[in-house]
Each structure stands twice: as structure tokens, then as C-alpha cells.
Amino acid sequence: MADAAAPPSEAFRLSMLIxxxxxxxTTIQIVVLILFLLGFFWLANNAVQNLAAxxxxxxxxxxxxxxxxxxxxxxxxxxxTYSHGRATMVGLLNTLLVAFMGxxxxxxxxxxxxxxxxxxxxxxxxxxxxxxxxxxNVPVLLxxxxxxxxxxxxxxxxxxxxxxxxxxxxxxFGNVAATNRGIYVPQxxxxxxxxxxxxxxxxxxxxxxxxxFFVRWNNKRAGEIQxxxxxxxxxxxxxxxxxTVPFIVLMFVMGLSFERPELRGFNFKGxxxxxxxxxxxxxxxxxxxxxxxxxxxxxxxLSVSKGQSEAAAAxxxxxxxxxxxxxxxxxxxxxxxxxxxxxxxxxxNSSLGVAVGYADLVATLGTTTLNQSGxxxxxxxxxxxxxxxxxxTISGVMNWYNRSVQLVGR
Amino acid sequence: xxRSIFACAAVALTMTGGALAAQTxxxxxxxxxxxxxxxxxxxxFSARDANGVHQGFDVEFCRALAVAIFNDADAxxxxxxxxxxxxxxxxxxxxDVLYRTTTWTLTRDVDLKTNFVxxxxxxxxxFMVPAELGVSSALELDGATVCIxxxxxxxxxxxxxxxANGMEYQPLPVGGTTEAKALFEEGACDVYTTDGSALAxxxxxxxxxxxxxxxxxxxxxxxxxxxxxxxxxQWADVVRWVQNALIEAEEYDITSENAAQLAESGSIPxxxxxxxxxxxxxxxxxxxxxxxxxMITKVGNYGEIFARTIGExxxxxxxxxxxxxxxxxxxxxxPPFR
Numbered sequence: 001m002a003d004a005a006a007p008p009s010e011a012f013r014l015s016m017l018i019x020x021x022x023x024x025x026t027t028i029q030i031v032v033l034i035l036f037l038l039g040f041f042w043l044a045n046n047a048v049q050n051l052a053a054x055x056x057x058x059x060x061x062x063x064x065x066x067x068x069x070x071x072x073x074x075x076x077x078x079x080x081t082y083s084h085g086r087a088t089m090v091g092l093l094n095t096l097l098v099a100f101m102g103x104x105x106x107x108x109x110x111x112x113x114x115x116x117x118x119x120x121x122x123x124x125x126x127x128x129x130x131x132x133x134x135x136x137n138v139p140v141l142l143x144x145x146x147x148x149x150x151x152x153x154x155x156x157x158x159x160x161x162x163x164x165x166x167x168x169x170x171x172x173f174g175n176v177a178a179t180n181r182g183i184y185v186p187q188x189x190x191x192x193x194x195x196x197x198x199x200x201x202x203x204x205x206x207x208x209x210x211x212x213f214f215v216r217w218n219n220k221r222a223g224e225i226q227x228x229x230x231x232x233x234x235x236x237x238x239x240x241x242x243x244t245v246p247f248i249v250l251m252f253v254m255g256l257s258f259e260r261p262e263l264r265g266f267n268f269k270g271x272x273x274x275x276x277x278x279x280x281x282x283x284x285x286x287x288x289x290x291x292x293x294x295x296x297x298x299x300x301x302l303s304v305s306k307g308q309s310e311a312a313a314a315x316x317x318x319x320x321x322x323x324x325x326x327x328x329x330x331x332x333x334x335x336x337x338x339x340x341x342x343x344x345x346x347x348x349n350s351s352l353g354v355a356v357g358y359a360d361l362v363a364t365l366g367t368t369t370l371n372q373s374g375x376x377x378x379x380x381x382x383x384x385x386x387x388x389x390x391x392x393t394i395s396g397v398m399n400w401y402n403r404s405v406q407l408v409g410r
Numbered sequence: 411x412x413r414s415i416f417a418c419a420a421v422a423l424t425m426t427g428g429a430l431a432a433q434t435x436x437x438x439x440x441x442x443x444x445x446x447x448x449x450x451x452x453x454x455f456s457a458r459d460a461n462g463v464h465q466g467f468d469v470e471f472c473r474a475l476a477v478a479i480f481n482d483a484d485a486x487x488x489x490x491x492x493x494x495x496x497x498x499x500x501x502x503x504x505x506d507v508l509y510r511t512t513t514w515t516l517t518r519d520v521d522l523k524t525n526f527v528x529x530x531x532x533x534x535x536x537f538m539v540p541a542e543l544g545v546s547s548a549l550e551l552d553g554a555t556v557c558i559x560x561x562x563x564x565x566x567x568x569x570x571x572x573x574a575n576g577m578e579y580q581p582l583p584v585g586g587t588t589e590a591k592a593l594f595e596e597g598a599c600d601v602y603t604t605d606g607s608a609l610a611x612x613x614x615x616x617x618x619x620x621x622x623x624x625x626x627x628x629x630x631x632x633x634x635x636x637x638x639x640x641x642x643x644q645w646a647d648v649v650r651w652v653q654n655a656l657i658e659a660e661e662y663d664i665t666s667e668n669a670a671q672l673a674e675s676g677s678i679p680x681x682x683x684x685x686x687x688x689x690x691x692x693x694x695x696x697x698x699x700x701x702x703x704x705m706i707t708k709v710g711n712y713g714e715i716f717a718r719t720i721g722e723x724x725x726x727x728x729x730x731x732x733x734x735x736x737x738x739x740x741x742x743x744x745p746p747f748r
Binding site for chain 1: 493494497498501517518521522523542543551552553554555560561562565566568569570573579580581582583584585593596597598599600639640641
């Protein structure tokens, strides 16, 4: 036994890498890592060599060539004379747009649904359960196609709006046209704006931010008065006015007007078109991912011990405040990490939009550009890199937010 | 999904060795069947019939090539490819040849590393609209929504055509003919544009074909032909001369009915060379000398294939037009068998 307790004094020998259990696991890990890297390098090298043998060495020069194709939804200026690189940007922005819209809507659905699913009302909670089970258990691609089909096959075509006695008419006092090509809504514009859309936006943002600062100052002042006198002055109406009145005045000054969509030729012109593919993808993704968020919110709320709300009630805190000050801050610790992966899923699933003609990154870079340029390897690598960057960015931001809502350990 | 096909093709590219580029003919012979890349369903050119059997103009060329190699018209494995993944499939070796209504362009020939070895159908891009729109010219289509298959030359021509004529349009990109047809029927788009021949097929497949009109304007040249990989000249020659044999057979009135008889009588030198009675041209290609005789007996000459699959007596009803022989006012012309 004395031997076992004494530290081994013999010098290091190479055979100890295999026979000595202190080193063996490290040895195995290093060997496996080297084999893995060699295998990966072999694959990559093989691909590069085969592509070179085919006369198609890796080359990203196609990104600066003229694309030659048009895209139906462009958030930045684009037509067929722009480059493939620009087309990729258009696709990227479309992906980000639908991912953002989807995340917001799915979160709203999830929050409302999660609370309703815990409702004591039998009918309400079962209806939400039904929704969750139906949407969660069918592939999201099918939901996207169903959403798109429900637009293209149930809503009337623009032709139906024509004539003296049309089959279809615009809704909401003749302002909105719901067609099988999308929904046309009035587009706001300024008759006496500040020159550029960017300036208008900056001024509006400035007014809103000033309003927010005023509200914070006002609340702080109310808090001080409460500390001094014990009475908290009513802040709601002042805050409400601070947020709305300057903005409304600004809208009047800049001459806010709306351009109504009108049927001209084959389609509605003027106004803003929310295209059918966008609605299809957005609804499909939101309804599908919403089900997961319902369950996440439910599990988050249930994870907070009942004693917490009872303790709050014992201190005389009202139920609404209990939810916002006691339950939710603790539930968020459970909700946020799971929410991150749902946001990532939704963003990646938006690549299915190509199935209904949504001009996202996969449709522009991954389909048309790939085909017209014939650069399979380059476009796929680029696509993977872009999705990886988006995903890592989302999870980075969400992780930062997660840390900020975690309980601080002392 | 298309993405997974691309990914698989990319993986295939990484895995396959350098042997792919050369000796396709030997590889096909060893495999015992021809991997022929066709459309996912373009009526008249390559589509499954009610019994699930592939039928059509391009399918007949696949069969003719299989006869030339194996003397068996059924030794074909049909690889259904979308517009978007066809070149990837060809480059990665999933198909030996594309008979897939593929337009011969400079970019595809040079930059995509495919070899076009002939034109089996001279086509042009056309526009189809519902008759009730009352449109009679493509120049009246300003502001229309257009259904378009992604990854095609028509996508580029469409952009060019509308830009050149100072018109606006809204593209509705779709993955394939089936989706495009459905969206067009539902009125999600006003116009459906693709090659004129394919439009004729789509029109014929509607319950009431007379409710749709194909506009007279032809927006582009679309020479459709077989494509093979760069770098295997022997295989390119085989595919090229199989097609030339079929066209030349029509020129010399060699049909599926009289081919055997003509070979036996052996009185016309030019016919003898095609049918392999004289000259040994087939062996130069690495085939049997009588490959053309077998092809014509089993599949028919170019004119017979055309008439049987897309000609005026079929529901597709395409006239020969440019695709008539040069002797009959068209531009189909085969270099001599000599």
C-alpha cells in the first residue's frame, strides 16, 4: 500500500502515453482529433481538386457579375442590371424581414397562448391545446404551403375587382384590397416632408425618443414625490400626452397622407403591397413556431414555485403586479434560453419560403444565382456562412439579454 | 427539397474521384444502363403517362441512345431533374446526359462546363394568358404578374424582354411546371412564360385548353439540345452522332419500317454508311456498326419521333416549323455520315 500512495518517481517514457491511465485519455483524444482533421482536410482538398479538374476552381467573382434576373420583393433598389452580390443582399434582407416578423408574431402567439393554456376555463385551455398539437405535429413546410394556398385559392384575383358590378370589392372603407396576389394597403407619405425618407424617419425617431426620456423623467419625479410625501401623483395622462401629442403635431406639420391602392391594368397600383408569398411564409412560420413558444411560456410559468405567488399575495401585492414583479422575472430565466433556440429555428426555417416563391436568400443566392452562374460549391458555402452568421448573432444577442435577466447570485 | 439535392450533389462532388471526367461510355456499358436526365414532367417532352411510364420527345432520344449502346431501348434509368438542379446533377455524375429541354447558351457551354452536342428542338420563349383577359400581344402585358420557373434562361429573357420594351412586371418565381400551372390556373399570375413547346404541352393538359391563348410574340431563341460533361470527347461524339443519325435517317427516308429492308438491299451508298453496311463508322464511335439500324428500327427517325410525341396529330400539336429538315424549309441539318 505504501507504493500506491507514493507518487511515481520513474521518468516519463513514451509507452506511458498508452499504458498509463493518467495520459491514455489525452492520447486517444489527440489521435482522434488528428484523424478528424486529416479526414476533413482530405474531403476539402478532394473537392478543390475535383472542381479544378472540372475546370471550375473555387472563385467568387460571379458576385460582381450582372445578375440578369428580377426579384419580386426588394427592400433596397434592385433590378436585373444589378449584380449577383446585390441580389444576395436583397435576398438576405427578405430573409431577415420575414424572420423578424415571424419572431415577433410567434412570441405574441406564444405569450397569449401560454397564459391561456393555463387558464381555468376548460374550453379555452383545451382549444389552445388543440392548436398546439395540430400545428406542432405537421412539418412547417406544409403549413407554409397551406397558408400560401389559402391566399391564392380563396381570395379573389385583381380581375374580380373590375367592372361596374364587381364580384369583389375593397374592404375597410375601400382602403384595403385583399387579393390572391397579396394584400394592398394605403401607403403613408408626407406632402411636405423633409426631403428624404431618411430625414423623415430620423425626425420621427427623435420625437419618439424625446417622448420616452420625458416619460422616464416624469416617472422618476413621481417616485421622488412618493418618497417624500407618500402620495404618488398620477402620471398616466401626462405620459400618454407626452408620447402622442408631439408625434401627431409632427404628422400634421409634415402633411401625412395616404395613397390608396387602385386597380390599374393587371394589378393594383399605388399603395403598399404585402405579397402573398410573404404572408404565406410569415403566417406558416409564426403559427408553427408559436406552438413551441406556448409550451415554453407555460413551462416557464409553471416552473415558478406556487409559494412565490402565495408569498406575494400574503404581502398584499395585487395579482397583476405579482405576475409582472414576481412570477415573470423568475419564469424568464427558464423561458429565454429556450426562446433563443426557437428564434434560431424560425430563422433557419424561413429558408423553406422558396417553396412558395418567397424571394429569400435561398431563392436568390441559393437557387437563381446558383443556376445562372453554375457555382454550386461557392454559393452553398456562402449560404452556409451567412446563415451561420445570422444564427450566431441572434444567439449572441439573446444570450446577452438572458444574462441581464438572470438572478444575480450573491 | 432543392437544397438537399444541392447539398447531396456538393457532397458527391467532394467524394467522387477524378475518374468521372473521362470514359463515360465505358462506365455506362459497365453499369448496363444509361442515366438519362429528363424533366420532372413536361407533357410531350418527358412526362409519365397514366401507367407511370416515361413518354415524350426527349425520352425517345434517351431510348435511342440506349439502343445505340446496348441495343435495348429500355436500358435507361430516367433521372428526373428540376431546372434548378440539372447542371449540378450532370457535373456530379448523377446523369450521363441531359435530354431536358435545356437551352444552349454561351455561359452554360463555357462557364458551367457542359458540352452541348446539338439541337434537337429549336424553340423560343412564349407567353400564355387566359383568353378572358382579351390580350392579343405580349406588348400589352405592362404591369402583369408573371409565373416563371427559377433557374431557367426564360427568367433572364423575361427580364430582358420587359426592360427592352419599357414595361414593368412582377415575377412570381416557382420551382417547377406543376406549381407554375397550379398558380396560373388559380390566377395568382396573369401570365405564364416558358419555352413555346412546353407551353403547348401545359395548355394541352388544361381541362379546357381553349380558355388560354399563347401570344404570338417569341421573346427569345431557345435552341434545346442534349448536354454532356466537359472533358469527355468520346462520349460527346456518341451523343452528337446518335442525334445526327436520327436526323440524317429522316433525310434519306429511312424509317422504322423500311430500315432493315434498306440495309439488306444495300443499294444506296449514303444509306449503307448510316446503317453500318459500309464504312465501319459505328466502331469509330466505340459502338456497334449497326447502331443506327437498331435505333431506327426500335425508335424511329427524327421525323417519326417528332410526329409520335409532339407533332400535329398529338394533343400537343406542335408544327414542325424550324424543326423541319433543311430540305423542307426548316433548319434541322445533320453533317454527313462519311
